[in-house]
Amino acid sequence: MLNSERSPLKGKRVQLMATCLCDAFYDDVAAATVEVLEHLGVEVVFPEGQTCCGQPAFNGGDWIASRKVVRHTVQTFAGEDPVVVPSGSCAAMLFHGAGLEFENEPDAPAVAALGRRTWELADYLVNGLGVKTWSGRYEATIAFHRSCHSRGTKSSEAALTLLQAVPGVRLVEFGEGEQCCGFGGTFSVSFPNISAAMGNLKLDHVRAAQPDVFVSGDMSCMMHLGGLAAKEGKPIKTQHLAQVLRDALKGGAR
Amino acid sequence: MRFQPIDQFAAGLPADKRASVYQSTKTTHEKRTKLLFDQFTDPNRLRQLAGEIKQHALENLDTYLPKVEAKLKANGAQVHWASTGEAACQKVLEIMQARGATKMVKSKTMVSEEIELAKFLKPHGIEALETDLGEFIIQIDDDHPSHIVRPIIHKNRREIAQSFEREGLGAYNDDPETITRRARHFLRHKYLAADVGLTGANFVSAESGRIVLVTNEGNSRFCLAATKVHIALIGIEKIVPRDRDLGLLLNLLGRSGTAQDLTVYTEFINGPKSTAQPDGPEEMHVIFLDNGRTDVLASDCREILRCIRCGACLNVCPVYRQASGHAYRSVYPGPVGAVLSPLLMGGKFAQKADLPKASSLCGACHEVCPVNIPIPDLLLRLRNRAKEENVPSPGTPPMGAWALMASQPTAWKAALLGGKLLDYVPTKLIPVPALQAWSAQRALPAWRGGEFRKWMKQRKR
Numbered sequence: 001m002l003n004s005e006r007s008p009l010k011g012k013r014v015q016l017m018a019t020c021l022c023d024a025f026y027d028d029v030a031a032a033t034v035e036v037l038e039h040l041g042v043e044v045v046f047p048e049g050q051t052c053c054g055q056p057a058f059n060g061g062d063w064i065a066s067r068k069v070v071r072h073t074v075q076t077f078a079g080e081d082p083v084v085v086p087s088g089s090c091a092a093m094l095f096h097g098a099g100l101e102f103e104n105e106p107d108a109p110a111v112a113a114l115g116r117r118t119w120e121l122a123d124y125l126v127n128g129l130g131v132k133t134w135s136g137r138y139e140a141t142i143a144f145h146r147s148c149h150s151r152g153t154k155s156s157e158a159a160l161t162l163l164q165a166v167p168g169v170r171l172v173e174f175g176e177g178e179q180c181c182g183f184g185g186t187f188s189v190s191f192p193n194i195s196a197a198m199g200n201l202k203l204d205h206v207r208a209a210q211p212d213v214f215v216s217g218d219m220s221c222m223m224h225l226g227g228l229a230a231k232e233g234k235p236i237k238t239q240h241l242a243q244v245l246r247d248a249l250k251g252g253a254r
Numbered sequence: 255m256r257f258q259p260i261d262q263f264a265a266g267l268p269a270d271k272r273a274s275v276y277q278s279t280k281t282t283h284e285k286r287t288k289l290l291f292d293q294f295t296d297p298n299r300l301r302q303l304a305g306e307i308k309q310h311a312l313e314n315l316d317t318y319l320p321k322v323e324a325k326l327k328a329n330g331a332q333v334h335w336a337s338t339g340e341a342a343c344q345k346v347l348e349i350m351q352a353r354g355a356t357k358m359v360k361s362k363t364m365v366s367e368e369i370e371l372a373k374f375l376k377p378h379g380i381e382a383l384e385t386d387l388g389e390f391i392i393q394i395d396d397d398h399p400s401h402i403v404r405p406i407i408h409k410n411r412r413e414i415a416q417s418f419e420r421e422g423l424g425a426y427n428d429d430p431e432t433i434t435r436r437a438r439h440f441l442r443h444k445y446l447a448a449d450v451g452l453t454g455a456n457f458v459s460a461e462s463g464r465i466v467l468v469t470n471e472g473n474s475r476f477c478l479a480a481t482k483v484h485i486a487l488i489g490i491e492k493i494v495p496r497d498r499d500l501g502l503l504l505n506l507l508g509r510s511g512t513a514q515d516l517t518v519y520t521e522f523i524n525g526p527k528s529t530a531q532p533d534g535p536e537e538m539h540v541i542f543l544d545n546g547r548t549d550v551l552a553s554d555c556r557e558i559l560r561c562i563r564c565g566a567c568l569n570v571c572p573v574y575r576q577a578s579g580h581a582y583r584s585v586y587p588g589p590v591g592a593v594l595s596p597l598l599m600g601g602k603f604a605q606k607a608d609l610p611k612a613s614s615l616c617g618a619c620h621e622v623c624p625v626n627i628p629i630p631d632l633l634l635r636l637r638n639r640a641k642e643e644n645v646p647s648p649g650t651p652p653m654g655a656w657a658l659m660a661s662q663p664t665a666w667k668a669a670l671l672g673g674k675l676l677d678y679v680p681t682k683l684i685p686v687p688a689l690q691a692w693s694a695q696r697a698l699p700a701w702r703g704g705e706f707r708k709w710m711k712q713r714k715r
Contacts, residue, residue: 018706020660022706023670023704023706023707024670024673024701024702024703025699025700025701025702026699026702027702027705027706027709030706030710031706031709031710034710046707046710048663048707049663050663051659051660051661051663051666052660054660056651056653056656057653057656057657058634059615059634059637060637060641060647060651060653061611061634061637061638061639061640061641061647061650062638062641062653062654062657063638063641064657065653065654065656066653066657068657068658068660068661069657069660069661071661072660072661072662076663097634100631100634100635101634101638148614148615148616148617149617151616151617151618151620151621152617152621176280178570178618178621179572179616179618180572180614180616180618182572182614183614184613184614184615184616185614185615186650186651187611187613187614187615188691188692189649189651189687189688189691189692190257190258190261190611190647190648190649190650190691191257191258191260191261191264191573191611191612191614191649192257192261192649192691192692192694192695193257193261193262193264193265193576194260194261194264194572194573194576194577194612195614195695196695196696197576198572198573198576198614199695199696201572223696223699224696226697226699227692227695227696227697227698227699228695228696230696230697231695231696231697
C-alpha cells in the first residue's frame with residue numbers, strides 16, 4: 001500500500017501544487033482549491049516555478065527524465081510548509097513513486113522529506129485540519145469516483161466525509177467502484193483500445209446511477225471519462241471535489 | 255506498430271471471448287472479497303503476514319534448500335537439482351528411460367508448461383498426459399492456458415464439445431456434465447496404464463519435507479494411485495519454513511483463487527509409499543528447478559517469487575479482463591505474469607519487455623494479492639529497465655523534451671501559452687502521436703494554459 005505517513009502539521013500556511021493538468025486545462029479546479037483553503041483560514045502560497053510532479057516519465061519508465069523533474073519540484077517546494085495537491089495521483093507520486101525512483105540516489109532524503117509533507121487535498125482538509133462539517137448548500141445527486149492512486153490512503157474516505165457533510169448533496173453508489181477508469185497516464189495513449197474500453201465500462205456504471213454530477217479528487221480520471229463521453233456525443237457533468245465545496249459556499253449553482 | 259502488442263491483441267479479441275473472461279473474473283473476484291471480509295476481521299493483516307513468511311523463506315533459501323533436501327532424503331525421496339528447463343526435462347527423461355517408462359500422467363504443474371516438458375518428451379516416444387480437465391482440453395486442442403487457475407477461461411462449452419467430437423470422445427454434446435463424464439472415463443484408463451505420475455507442488459515445508467498439492471478434481475491423487483514412480487517438479491520458490499505456515503497459506507490460497515474456504519482436495523505427501531502402505535508410488539523423485547529464479551532473487555523484483563499462483567490479480571485486473579490471457583504470450587499471464595515472464599526470459603528480456611507496460615498502475619492487483627506483492631512497483635521497475643536497455647516501446651511518448659521543459663519554469667510558462675494553438679488548429683493536423691491517440695477516442699478539454707496563474711496574481715494585488 002501507499003505510504004502516506006507524514007510530518008505533523010504546524011501552522012496554517014501551505015504551498016499549493018496546482019498540478020500540470022490544472023495549469024493547462026482546469027484552472028477553475030485550482031482556483032476552487034485556493035478558495036476552499038482560504039475559507040478555512042489557510043494561507044495559500046503558490047510557488048511560481050512549479051511545473052509537474054514528474055509522474056508521466058516515471059510511469060513511462062524514463063526515470064532519468066522523471067528524476068530531473070522531481071529534483072526541480074523539490075527545489076520549487078523548499079521549506080517546511082505542507083504541500084497541498086488537488087490530485088491523489090500527483091500526491092502519491094511525491095510520497096510514493098518518487099521514493100522508488102530515488103532509492104539509489106544521493107538526494108533520496110530530500111525527496112522523502114518532501115513526500116512526508118505532501119497532502120492530497122481531501123486528506124489535508126479532513127485528517128490534517130479536522131474538517132468534518134461544511135456550510136452552504138449544493139443541491140445535486142453526486143457519484144464519487146475513487147481514483148486508484150488513493151488506494152491505501154485516507155483520501156477517498158476523506159472526500160466522502162466532506163461530500164456527505166455538504167447540505168443538499170445526495171451520494172449515489174455505482175457498480176464496480178473499485179475498478180480503474182482506464183486513464184493511467186501514458187497508458188491512455190499507448191493502450192488506447194483497452195483504456196477506452198475500461199473508460200466506457202466505468203461510464204456505463206456511472207450513467208446507470210443517474211447522478212447530476214460525477215465527482216472525483218483527480219482531474220486526470222475526469223479528463224479521460226469526460227473526454228470519452230463528450231466524443232460519444234453524450235457528455236456528462238464532471239467536477240472536482242474542490243469545485244463542489246466552493247460552489248456550496250457560494251450557494252449551489254455556478 | 256503504432257500501439258502496444260497487448261492493446262492490439264485486445265482490439266482483435268472477439269466480443270464473446272471478452273465477455274466470458276470478464277464475467278468469470280468479475281464473479282470470482284467479488285466472491286473472493288465477500289468471503290475474506292465476511293470471515294476474517296482483518297484479511298489485509300493476513301495478506302501481509304503471508305507475504306512476510308514467503309519473503310523470509312526466499313531471503314533464506316540458502317539455508318532452507320539444503321534443509322529441505324535433507325528432509326526429503328530422510329523421507330525416502332531422491333532429490334535432483336536443475337538449473338535450467340532443459341536440464342529438468344533431461345532429468346525427467348533419464349528417470350523414465352532408466353525404468354523403460356513411456357506413459358506419464360501429469361497434474362498441477364505449471365512448471366512443466368513453463369519448461370515445455372510434454373513437447374520435449376514427445377519425440378522420445380513418451381506420452382505426457384494432462385489430467386486436470388481444463389489442462390486436458392488445452393492439450394487436445396494444442397492450445398495454451400490463458401489463466402493461472404482457469405486455463406480454459408477463454409473457451410466456451412460449444413468449442414469444447416467440438417473438440418471432444420473431433421478427438422473421438424463421443425458425438426457432439428455441450429452439456430458440461432456429459433463433457434466431464436467423458437473426460438473422466440477417458441482419463442481413468444490412462445491413470446491405470448501410466449508408469450509415472452508427475453506433479454508440481456503448491457508448497458514444500460522445509461521443516462518436514464512435506465509436499466503440498468491442492469486440486470478440486472482429485473486428479474493429483476489419481477496420478478499417484480496406480481503409478482510406481484512419482485516425479486515432483488518444483489520451482490525453488492515454493493519452500494515455506496514450517497508446517498504451521500501452511501495453515502495461513504492454504505486458507506488464503508483457496509479463498510483468493512477460487513473463493514473457496516479450501517480447495518476440495520489438499521494432499522500432504524511425505525515421501526514414497528512406506529512398507530505399511532498398501533499402494534502408492536514406490537519411488538519419489540523431487541526435481542528442484544531454478545530456470546532463472548535465482549536471477550529474479552538477485553534482482554530488485556524478488557518479491558514476485560512470493561507468488562502462490564492463485565490468480566486473484568488476474569481476476570481483478572481491468573487490463574486482463576479486456577485482453578484475456580493469451581495477450582501476454584506466456585505461461586503466466588496477467589499482472590503477476592507481466593512481472594515474472596520478462597524476468598524469467600533472462601538475457602532475452604527485451605522480447606517480453608512490453609508486458610509490464612500493460613497496466614494502468616491502478617494497484618488493484620496489490621490490494622488483492624494474498625502474499626502482498628507490490629506488483630505496480632515491480633512493473634515500474636521493469637519499465638525503467640526496458641528504457642535503460644533501449645527496448646523500443648510503441649505508443650509511449652518520448653519524455654526527454656518534456657523533462658527539459660518541466661524543469662525550466664520559463665520554458666514551461668511559454669508552453670502553457672503556446673498550447674492555445676490546440677484550440678485553433680484541428681488536432682488531426684498536429685503530428686504528435688500521443689495527441690492523435692488521445693483524440694481518436696476522447697475529446698480534449700479547452701486549453702486554459704496560464705489562466706490559473708493569472709487569476710492567482712490578480713487576486714493577490
